[in-house]
Amino acid sequence: MSPTPPSRRLRLHLPRRMFAQVLLMQVAIAAGVAVLATGLFLAPLSDQLDDQAMRRALSIAQTTAAQPQIAEDLADTPATAGGPVQREAERIRTATEAEYIVVMDRRGVRWSHPTPSEIGRLVSTDPGQALAGHDVMQIDSGTLGRTARGKVPLRDSDGKIVGAVSVGIAYDSVRARLLHAIPGLFAYAGGALAVGALAAWLISRRVQRQTRDLAFSDISALLAEREAMLHGIREGVVALDRAGRIRLLNDEARRLLGIGDEAVGRSLDEALGEGRTADVLAGRVTGTDLLTVRGQRVLVANRMPTDDGGAVATLRDRTELEQLGRELDSTRGLIDALRAQDHEHANRMHTVLGLLELEMYDDAVEFVGEVVGDHRATAEQVAEKIQDPLLAALLVGKATVAAERGVALSLADRTGLPDRLIDPRGLVTIVGNLVDNALDATAGTPHARVEVELQAEGRTATLRVRDTGPGIAEEQRELIFTEGWSTKQRPAHRERGIGLPLVRRLAERQGGSATVGEAAGGGAEFTVVLPEALAEADLEPALTVASDPHAHTVAEEESR
Secondary structure, three states: OOOOOOOOOOOOOOOOEHHHHHHHHHHHHHHHHHHHHHHHHHHHHHHHHHHHHHHHHHHHHHHHHOOHHHHHHHHHOOOOOOOHHHHHHHHHHHHHOOOEEEEEEOOOEEOOOOOHHHOOOEOOOOOHHHHOOOOEEEEEEEOOEEEEEEEEEEEOOOOOEEEEEEEEEEHHHHHHHHHHHHHHHHHHHHHHHHHHHHHHHHHHHHHHHHOOOOEHHHHHHHHHHHHHHHHHOOOEEEEEOOOOEEEEEOHHHHHHHOOOHHHOOOEHHHHHOOOHHHHHHHOOOOOOOEEEEEOOEEEEEEEEEOOOOOEEEEEEEOHHHHHHHHHHHHHHHHHHHHHHHHHHHHHHHHHHHHHHHOOOHHHHHHHHHHHHHHHHHHHHHHHHHEOOHHHHHHHHHHHHHHHHOOOEEEEOOOOEEOOOEOOHHHHHHHHHHHHHHHHHHHOOOOOOEEEEEEEEEOOEEEEEEEEOOOOOOHHHOOHHHOOOOOOOOOOOOOOOOOHHHHHHHHHHHOOOEEEEEEOOOOOEEEEEEEOOOEOOOOOOOOOOOOOOOOOOOOOOOOOO
């Protein structure tokens, strides 16, 4: 025998699309609510109809008992089918469409009944409560079947109970009213269900448009992919709601901005503080590839609005690129300087050769001594006044470059800086930026001169860089410290407007300041005050290593 094939279980497959599932669930909910409401309405409806029938029977009974002639006829006439009590009871029954009206005496003997043969007989149900003076309402069965009954005592003119009146309403009519109400009720329920289904369809269509007809599984996959992408990319992503509050930060954005999860739900000004970075991310500064400085990092930001009124901003770290740009500029400057030095060296060698061929040996020795002495004097002057080796080497190199560009770079007479710098690399960055700015401003002008002054007082270091260039207009003296602001042409390999904002940031990081004013002889004078730049005089100087691996490697760019 062949094995019995396994039975297949019936499985209900829900539609995959999100809008279809929403529609199906909403229609099911609307149908359930309609059925529940119908059931809750029908449950008390039967009781209400019974109560109405009993109250109607009681009302007819009270009206009948209120007629004094019936009580008199009950006392004066016999219980016969043609008696006055029977005639009056039947008249009232016909008028009210009651099932029966029974008038009885105190013994329970009927004086009226729809069936004349029942007159003179005892009633089939106990009339004790009515004869005791109580009104009675009940659903009961008698000789005419199941009825809704009302019983009241019958009193004579003196108020004495002489009998009772019992009125019955056919229960079939009550049930008929209930059954008659059900189709209408179902019609209302069906109409409500249709309206609910239409509303569910409209809502599901809106959901379909907003979810782009995706299935739940697709949405789940997209969320998983979004999380993986946001936390895996090397760009910072900041999502904002319509009120400008942060609603999402990926790992790179937290690192670049120096904030954590506590910033989520807060405004940009609260999370980042007032400044250009908050202005760029909030859209108060418009444009593409906007530069901003956050801490010691140079960031490039782009902002894209979203359909819900919010925005998504991306951040790229340009610190390393700026470092490469600075190195490229330095390399080009060195190449130009070496090219000029090579040309000058060739001229000097020709001069020496000519002096030797002319056997002017003393003049040749004097000429070589003058050339070597100039360079040695410059290096010795710098080393004597600037005892930090990094800063001294920077200034010697800048002096050589300045000489090749036709600019005289010198140290002020009051310059004096001991070898106690806590952060010499930070000061190297500050001095390098300011000197480069000054060289760019004065190169090509008559009698071009740049003067550097460094003074130490206690733990405070004060730097002043003066030049003989065109100077800075008063209305621009704060703008030049704004990220991305520059009057110079942008080079191909990097952005302008980075160096001076970085100088101010480095100064403020040490509790100091960076300002610009007008030099005594014209031109610009930059002043940087660093209150905690020097170690105590009796302590060994120590170099502070920045926790940020990119610290002090940002391009020595200027912003005029």
